[in-house]
Amino acid sequence: SQQGEEDPQALSIQEGENATMNCSYKTSINNLQWYRQNSGRGLVHLILIRSNEREKHSGRLRVTLDTSKKSSSLLITASRAADTASYFCATPKPAGNKLTFGGGTRVLVKP
Amino acid sequence: DTGVSQNPRHKITKRGQNVTFRCDPISEHNRLYWYRQTLGQGPEFLTYFQNEAQLEKSRLLSDRFSAERPKGSFSTLEIQRTEQGDSAMYLCASSLERLGRMNTEAFFGQGTRLTVV
Numbered sequence: 001s002q003q004g005e006e007d008p009q010a011l012s013i014q015e016g017e018n019a020t021m022n023c024s025y026k027t028s029i030n031n032l033q034w035y036r037q038n039s040g041r042g043l044v045h046l047i048l049i050r051s052n053e054r055e056k057h058s059g060r061l062r063v064t065l066d067t068s069k070k071s072s073s074l075l076i077t078a079s080r081a082a083d084t085a086s087y088f089c090a091t092p093k094p095a096g097n098k099l100t101f102g103g104g105t106r107v108l109v110k111p
Numbered sequence: 112d113t114g115v116s117q118n119p120r121h122k123i124t125k126r127g128q129n130v131t132f133r134c135d136p137i138s139e140h141n142r143l144y145w146y147r148q149t150l151g152q153g154p155e156f157l158t159y160f161q162n163e164a165q166l167e168k169s170r171l172l173s174d175r176f177s178a179e180r181p182k183g184s185f186s187t188l189e190i191q192r193t194e195q196g197d198s199a200m201y202l203c204a205s206s207l208e209r210l211g212r213m214n215t216e217a218f219f220g221q222g223t224r225l226t227v228v
Contacts, residue, residue, distance in 0.1 A: 033216060035219075040200075040222075040224070041221055041222070042115075042117075042202060042219040042220050043202065043204075043219040045216045045217065045219075048215075048216050088153050097142065097206060097208060098144060098159055099146075099204075099217060100156070101153030101154050101155070102153050103152055103153050
């Protein structure tokens with residue numbers, strides 16, 4: 001099974017609302033990363049949170065990490081139509097830094 | 112543009128044909144990764160290079176797949192005798208790994224979408 005699993009699989013909200021998605025993982029990690037992917041395009045790195053951090057902000061993004069529960073959340077505040085995309089959490093293996101991705105959360109922001 | 116570049120963006124091929132994709136990473140990045148992504152799923156790791164050395168290959172990388180990074184710069188991924196199950200988006204990523212600073216962010220290209228008919 002995947003190391004990272006996002007929840008929910010899909011989310012539909014109105015512009016201006018907040019979007020929250022969660023990620024659970026199984027093994028210990030050095031950090032957890034969130035990526036965005038617009039339809040049919042490559043992935044864009046959003047934010048990296050290290051295992052000794054509990055919360056991190058970047059613009060309208062807020063990420064939390066709870067290593068005791070092996071979970072993370074991504075909050076997008078004041079969503080915009082341009083935030084419509086799939087969002088993936090990813091955890092790197094200590095050796096090689098190869099990323100293990102979850103199945104993603106597909107977010108639709110309606111204008 | 113100094114990002115990761117992948118070519119071609121799209122490739123349609125007949126079953127049984129060979130295809131080759133190219134990835135140009137960010138120039139100072141020493142790590143280069145290949146991932147495969149099927150519709151509705153997250154990317155899955157295929158292989159990665161540290162400079163020109165291929166350090167790991169996933170079990171997903173059958174013997175029909177071969178990847179090279181001959182001079183530690185660009186990389187190619189070749190699929191021989193393509194099958195319909197090879198249809199996917201092939202993503203390349205690069206990162207700069209330094210001693211003492213592990214697991215930095217990866218920068219992804221736009222991907223090559225392969226359709227095997």
